[in-house]
């Protein structure tokens with residue numbers, strides 16, 4: 001009896017401390033700025049409901065993203081969680097991840113997509129989640145790799161380990177103005193398997209924040225397949241596409 005009273009008192013005290021902290025440091029939704037409830041993390045439930053989710057998980061092996069990478073890499077499937085539209089919600093989120101120090105937001109988005117994938121037969125396909133690496137200079141400036149954080153959210157929900165198996169060796173300038181082929185040949189040289197890492201016979205989920213031409217992801221996939229990975233699937237937080 002006394003123990004229960006003590007536990008209740010402790011719980012009450014923790015609750016009060018949390019309320020007090022919320023009062024001094026109010027938590028707000030990263031997307032709309034509204035106050036968050038205790039059960040909410042980086043996004044409020046309204047914003048989660050408004051996320052422009054795709055249905056790629058229903059057509060993972062045959063979709064327009066697969067068409068995009070055909071001929072560039074022999075990947076198993078390609079999917080993206082959110083539909084990318086200029087000035088849309090996904091662009092706002094990607095901007096926050098890149099420039100506003102929001103690793104927890106990336107993890108939450110990964111966890112949300114993990115819950116979507118758990119409803120499908122796909123979730124048993126992978127042995128390991130591998131993020132597309134950032135160049136060390138960028139990593140130092142940003143403090144985290146948003147693709148890795150997205151992957152960590154997926155990892156937690158799907159129960160699949162995340163490992164940093166790739167690294168960039170040469171810094172590339174911004175590649176947005178180059179043609180697809182130039183980008184491909186440019187990025188081809190800059191990824192490699194980290195020293196001592198083995199991917200032989202592994203089924204890999206390769207994750208990145210956004211897919212545009214697919215060149216970066218395919219360059220990474222080719223490194224993994226070239227080192228005898230069994231399968232490589234591409235999963236991104238956002239991509240421009242039809243579904």
Ligand SMILES: [Zn+2]
Pocket residue numbers: 029030031032033034043044045046047048
């Ligand atoms: Zn919100």
